[in-house]
Amino acid sequence: MQEYYxxxxxxxxxxxxxxxxxxxxDNVMEVHIDFTQGYHTCPKCAFKTCRVHDYRIKRIKHGVINGYKVYLNYKRRRYVCKRCGTRFPxxxxxxxxxxxxxxxxxHHILKEAQSVQPFKNIxxxxxxxxxxxxxxxxxxxSPSRLELSETIAIDEFKKTNLGYGKYAFIICDPIEKKVIDVMKNRRTDWLVNYFGQIPLEERKRVKNVIMDxxxxxxxxxxxxxxNARIIADVFHFSRYIYWAFNDVRIRVMNTFKRDSVPYHMLKKHWKVFLKSPDQLKDxxxxxxxxxxxxNDFMIxxxxxxxxxxxxxxFRLKDFFQVGIKxxxxxxxExxxxxxxxxxxxxxxxxFKEIKKTFINWKHEIINSFDLHPKTQKKMTNGTIEGINNYIKVIKRISYGFRNFSRFRSRILFLYNKSYSMLG
Ligand SMILES: [Zn+2]
Known part of the structure; x- marks a missing residue:
């Protein structure tokens, strides 16, 4: 009975x-095990035999139980076939x-690998x-990439110490919130090569591509x-307005003396200035x-x-902010x-300077106003922002990765947990 437990x-x-x-x-547990003798089938001729050839002790690491490092000392028996003489364990x-x-x-290694932690801890x-x-x-x-979905988002993220340039390239499905793939480079020749290898039929199914x-x-x-239309990421192109606004604010601010009230007001209340008209509190x-x-209006x-x-x-920024919403x-259009x-x-x-950008990207910006039929929301790179933050956590906890494919595996495996990648 005790043996059962x-x-x-x-x-x-x-x-x-x-x-x-x-x-x-101390904290080591040695467990001595063996099998009872029995009849076994010869792998070569299928004859049943119970003749023992020899024994060998195999010491196997078996994890940690209640603080004990467990070793299985397995007295492994080899049989010999009475008909053909083949020896087999x-x-x-x-x-x-x-x-x-x-x-x-x-099994435990793979289970532990599903949470964000350094390999050393595992x-x-x-x-x-x-x-x-x-x-x-x-x-x-070693997860393979996911199939391209109807709506995909592409972006880059800083990877620093892994070679092949500063930025890695990421493709995700912003609707199902999955990482489709991560690659070590965002260079044009790499991307052309990468997308060129994906069957045309699969690429034809892509209808929306969100990007900066x-x-x-x-x-x-x-x-x-x-068959895809390009959707400019709203946060990305809106930034041009905020940058322009802030540049004007700082330029005007610097025409005043540092100890003056206007200087102080322009320096201190920049957050209130960036609020859109409907966010102003009275x-x-x-x-x-x-x-x-x-109140905000008076500021x-x-x-x-x-x-x-x-x-x-203010006039341009307010017009833009209200219009976007x-x-x-x-x-x-x-x-x-x-x-x-x-x-x-x-x-x-x-503001004159950003005119070119808006003319150049007019179609893609207009597309960003369309709602996704399923979510009834605008399509943005917001999901990728979230994934990028998640990647930062993986990077920090793992003390950086030297090997990009291992890094990519970690991202795909950990982020897309629900999809099976084992084996
Ligand atoms: Zn045999």
Missing amino acids: IKNLLRIKDEHLKVRKIETL EPNGFVTRFSKISNVTK AERLNISLSTAIRHIDRHV LWAPYRSIVKNHFP DYRYIRALNENV HDYAANLHPDLEEA ETSFEEA TFIHEFIAMLRGAHTKE
Whole structure:
């Protein structure tokens, strides 16, 4: 009865397996096991035999149980066939032929590999060497890319120490929130080669590609995805407006003395200035520099009245922010044309400078107003932002990766947990 519980605890449940002895010393547990003798089939001629050839002790690492590093000392029996003389080891279910760690331990390695933690921790927890842990994970966790979905998002992220340039390239499915693939480079020749290897039929199914305003991506997408339209990421192109606005604010601010009220107001309340008109709050608060109680509207008015360039910057930014929120896809073309016309008429050089970008990316920006039929939301690279943050955590916890394919495997495996990649 006791043996039953021990075998259960050790997860070696073969009924013919006998636990002969258990020794413990400090935090090491030596478990001595062997099989009862029986008839086995010769692998060469299929004759049944029970003649023993010899025994060998095999010492197998079996993980850690209750703080004990467990070793199985398996007295392995070899049989010899009475008919053809072939020698063969008895079959067993807990360790493969040349392995020094048990199958249960291997199973635990893959289980541990599903959470974000350094390989070193996995090795320590299971009483195996770091190289064994990494080798096993490399061999069994090598996910292939996912199939391209109807809507994909592409972007890059900084990878620093892994060679082949500073940036890695990522493709994801923003609707199902999956990483489709990660590659070590975003260079045009790499991407052309990569997409060129994906069957045309699969590429034809892609209808929407979301990306930032980067010309090389646009030509690659146009050449490789015949049925896709390009959607400019809203956060990405909106930034141009905020940058222009801030540049005007700082330029005007620097025309005032550092100890003046306008300088102080323009420096301190930049966050309020960036709020869109519908976000402005009308509750009053005391502002020491003005020595009065004011609300968001009054802070906006104060700044807009300091300089005509700031007034223009507010007008353009407010028009854009309201338009982004309230314009339907059907009205988007009119809205963007109107905005471009306003940029054409702008006097401030900061807004004149972004005019080109909006003209150049007009179609892609207009596409960003369309809603995805399933989510009824605009299609953005927001998911990729989230994935990039997740990648940062993986990178930090893993103390950096030297090997890109291992890094890629970790990202795909950990982020797309629900999809099976084992084997
Ligand atoms: Zn035989």
